């Protein structure tokens with residue numbers, strides 16, 4: 701039987717996870733944040749093996765966060781805010797150079813957080829694109845404006861090559877499993893501000909604690 705990770709991607713599901721992420725006082729629930737990423741990884745997997753190296757990295761990072769949530773300190777990882785406080789108070793983060801905590805929650809989430817900015821920029825381009833615009837171009841522009849600043853040459857090169865394999869706009873909108881292109885665009889109109897809010901809250905939190913450059 702297909703497990704939840706093998707099920708088809710559905711944009712609504714991702715949207716619901718990012719919606720459930722935000723508490724009334726702007727805390728970010730880790731469980732829903734990770735669920736949002738798991739939904740996105742499903743889509744990436746459905747796009748073909750050329751994206752395997754990206755999907756593997758994103759999956760391993762979500763797994764690290766899930767392991768923290770399932771650990772004896774799980775309650776400390778309930779929100780991004782509580783995780784930051786817990787790991788900093790207990791000196792569980794390598795702040796200046798890689799040391800004994802190469803896979804801290806703060807550092808792991810930072811990598812996904814940077815990718816969330818890429819997602820926001822990409823989805824906004826997709827939302828405002830015209831029928832014959834190229835998804836590979838939208839993806840590359842969004843990547844160059846965000847994640848690329850944090851990746852070495854070889855990764856940038858490999859990512860750039862993978863972008864050529866993206867389906868065209870109509871095919872891409874179809875895999876969202878939402879309905880007509882107009883319905884997808886309407887849903888993206890809801891998703892982009894939400895993702896942007898989650899991104900901004902995390903960015904401000906990390907900035908406040910000087911965590912934006914964790915090695």
Ligand SMILES: CCCCCCCC/C=C\CCCCCCCC(=O)N[C@@H](COP(=O)(O)O)[C@H](O)/C=C/CCCCCCCCCCCCC
Nearest residue numbers: 711740741743744753754757758811812815839847855859
């Ligand atoms: C609403 C649906 C529409 C869009 C759906 C997009 C689905 C995207 C799913 C996942 C996005 C990719 C997440 C990538 C996380 C990368 C984290 C990262 O930066 N890792 C690097 C640094 O980690 P450490 O070495 O410091 O531990 C790592 O080196 C990276 C390795 C893999 C390459 C990452 C390339 C990222 C390209 C992002 C564009 C993805 C293209 C998807 C096309 C739809």
